[in-house]
Amino acid sequence: MPLEYRFPESVREVFxxxxxxxxxxxxxxxxxxxxFASGMKASTDFMADIERMPIQERSF
Structure with a gap:
């Protein structure tokens, strides 16, 4: 990779x-x-249409 396109040495992983x-x-x-500093937040209706499933009883 050309030198001008390389990440700084502090970057250890990339997506x-x-x-x-x-x-x-x-x-x-x-x-x-x-x-978190970007201030991004979910809208007030986020996941409003999701049906809650009943709690499953389990034996251990």
Whole structure:
């Protein structure tokens, strides 16, 4: 890989995905702090239409 496209040495793992005919590499975050700091939240109706299944009785 050309030097100008390499990740810094601090990046130990990457995610690999296909976007059409392209292959995209993105650094794998070392923690979730960036995600939580982004302010992304689920909508108020998230999973509102999900049917709750009854609790299954089990013997151990």
């Amino acid at each position: 690999i995905r296909r976007d059409g005919e392209s292959v995209v590499l993105t650094p794998r975050p070392s923690d979730w702090s960036g995600f």
